[in-house]
Amino acid sequence: xxxxxxxxxxxxxxxxxxxxxxxxxxxxxxxxxxxxxxxxxxxxxxxxxxxxxxxxxxxxxxxxxxxxxxxxxxxxxxxxxxxxxxxxxxxxxxxxxxxxxxxxxxxxxxxxxxxxxxxxxxxxxxxxxxxxxxxxxxxxxxxxxxxxxxxxxxxxxxxxxxxxxxxxxxxxxxxxxxxxxxxxxxxxxxxxxxxxxxxxxxxxxxxxxxxxxxxxxxxxxxxxxxxxxxxxxxxxxxxxxxxxxxxxxxxxxxxxxxxxxxxxxxxxxxxxxxxxxxxxxxxxxxxxxxxxxxxxxxxxxxxxxxxxxxxxxxxxxxxxxxxxxxxxxxxxxxxxxxxx
Numbered sequence: 001x002x003x004x005x006x007x008x009x010x011x012x013x014x015x016x017x018x019x020x021x022x023x024x025x026x027x028x029x030x031x032x033x034x035x036x037x038x039x040x041x042x043x044x045x046x047x048x049x050x051x052x053x054x055x056x057x058x059x060x061x062x063x064x065x066x067x068x069x070x071x072x073x074x075x076x077x078x079x080x081x082x083x084x085x086x087x088x089x090x091x092x093x094x095x096x097x098x099x100x101x102x103x104x105x106x107x108x109x110x111x112x113x114x115x116x117x118x119x120x121x122x123x124x125x126x127x128x129x130x131x132x133x134x135x136x137x138x139x140x141x142x143x144x145x146x147x148x149x150x151x152x153x154x155x156x157x158x159x160x161x162x163x164x165x166x167x168x169x170x171x172x173x174x175x176x177x178x179x180x181x182x183x184x185x186x187x188x189x190x191x192x193x194x195x196x197x198x199x200x201x202x203x204x205x206x207x208x209x210x211x212x213x214x215x216x217x218x219x220x221x222x223x224x225x226x227x228x229x230x231x232x233x234x235x236x237x238x239x240x241x242x243x244x245x246x247x248x249x250x251x252x253x254x255x256x257x258x259x260x261x262x263x264x265x266x267x268x269x270x271x272x273x274x275x276x277x278x279x280x281x282x283x284x285x286x287x288x289x290x291x292x293x294x295x296x297x298x299x300x301x302x303x304x305x306x307x308x309x310x311x312x313x314x315x316x317x318x319x320x321x322x323x324x325x326x327x328x329x330x331x332x333x334x335x336x337x338x339x340x
Contacts, residue, residue, distance in 0.1 A: 001094065002121070003128045005058070005070065006031045011051060013037035015061035016263075017248035018236070018270070019116040019155035023060045023072070025271045026118065028279060030125055030132050033058075035267075035281060038252050041318070043292040043336060046253055048282035054317075054339065061117040064318050065309040067092055074117045074156070075320045076108060083306045096120050096176065109331075113173055114166050116155030119187070126181035135275050137189045144235035146228065148273060149193045152186075154232045154246060162194045163201070164221035197224070240266040257285045290317050290339035297321065297333040314338050 010033045014024035020038075027033040036051040038044075039062050045054060055068035063073040067090045074095050078084035088098050096113040113120070122132050137149035153159040162170040177187050198221060205220040206212050229245065236242035241262045242249055252263040264281055271279040291314075301311065309316040317339035322332040 001128065002072070002124050003031070003130060005094070006033055009056075009058055009070065010034050011036040011057040013039055013045065013047070013057050013059050013062070015117075015248075016040050016252055017061070017155075017244065017246045018151065019118050019246070020061040021247065021267060021270050022118040022152060022155055022274070023116070023121050025267075025274050025276055025279065026121060026125075026132060026134075027060065028271075029274065029276050030130055035279075037285065039318075040248065040250055040252075041320070041334075042250070043290050044251065045288040045290075045339065046257070046285035047288065049284050049286065051282075052286045054288060060121075062318060063093070063320060065316055071095075072117060072121065074113050074115065074120055076112055077320070079302050079306060086306070096173070099124075111169055111172075113176075114156070114161040114170050115158045115173060115177075118152060118155045119158065119177060119190070122186050123177040123181040123184060126184040126187070132184070132186055133275065134186060135273070137186070137193060139273070141235065141273050142269070143239055145231040146235060149190060150228055150232060151270075151273065153190060153194070154229065157229075157246075159194065159197070159228065160222075160225050163198045163225050164218045236266075239269065242266070253285050253287065257287055259283050259285065288339055290336040292334075292336050294322070294332055294334045297331045301333065311335065311337060 006027070010031065012024055012027060012033045012035055014020040014035060016038050024033070024035055028035065036057055037047040039046070039059065041062055047054070051057065055066055058070045058072065060072050063071050063075060063077045070092045072094045074097070076097060078087055078097070084097070087093050125132050135148060137147065137152070139148045141148060141151055150159070162174070174191050178191065181187055201221050201224045202212070202217055205216060210216050210220070233245045236244070236247040240247070249263060253259055259281065267281055268279060271277070304310045305316065314337040317336045319333065319335035322334050
């Protein structure tokens with residue numbers, strides 16, 4: 001699937017957060033892809049000079065509604081079963097939601113794929129016989145307190161989802177990835193590391209004299225994983241000036257389209273950690289901007305979204321459903337209109 005896809009089109013537009021960066025670099029390393037643009041999943045798409053076509057390239061870690069746009073993404077994008085079938089039949093959208101054995105709609109969060117595009121791409125590549133070569137997962141990330149596994153597992157909060165937050169669902173999806181690529185040293189290594197972390201946390205909790213209850217286990221896991229997340233956030237902030245806990249950036253260029261030095265440093269540093277020392281990053285971009293908004297999901301949005309991806313007459317360029325994990329369990333609709 002991915003091998004055939006990228007034989008036809010190696011140009012990728014990647015998300016600016018750590019999941020997008022990791023995914024993009026792995027595709028560059030494994031399939032010879034070329035980074036020609038970026039998106040912040042909100043109001044901006046940046047396309048390099050000579051590649052200024054919003055629908056001509058492959059979006060990685062980003063869902064774009066237009067059928068011309070090829071996307072590799074992991075977010076829930078369908079509002080009902082019929083809509084999911086329509087997305088699948090477009091032949092341009094690839095995700096575990098389409099590939100897996102569960103039906104996914106905007107109210108399916110308890111069983112959604114809970115990891116990053118990174119992990120899906122690794123498993124899919126290896127299922128197609130393409131060996132993903134990375135340094136040892138315990139390799140320290142330079143100028144940080146984390147290792148490579150911690151960095152990879154920060155994508156879409158995968159460590160937290162597995163160790164305590166959505167554990168039952170996470171274990172289902174790790175099995176899905178392992179069944180897809182049973183010989184993957186990376187997928188097997190990540191799951192082994194996660195279970196070692198969880199066991200160590202619980203063992204230390206018991207040794208400290210705390211009662212071994214489900215509540216105490218979850219609290220101990222949350223606190224310990226929180227420290228790793230903080231170290232990762234500090235790495236993003238101190239080394240690359242990211243204000244986001246997941247290494248994301250709202251803007252990557254100045255007003256004239258020149259790539260900012262800290263963004264170049266960020267991508268090169270992550271690439272080097274993955275064993276890529278000569279990554280090609282374009283220096284200048286055409287800036288495309290839309291209108292970004294986030295609101296509560298309301299059922300009367302559904303008809304026009306499914307029909308022609310519009311919102312009160314405005315064209316929806318991209319969207320995602322965002323779950324609010326509080327007592328309301330509210331589902332938010334994050335979307336970008338009128339991308340120009």
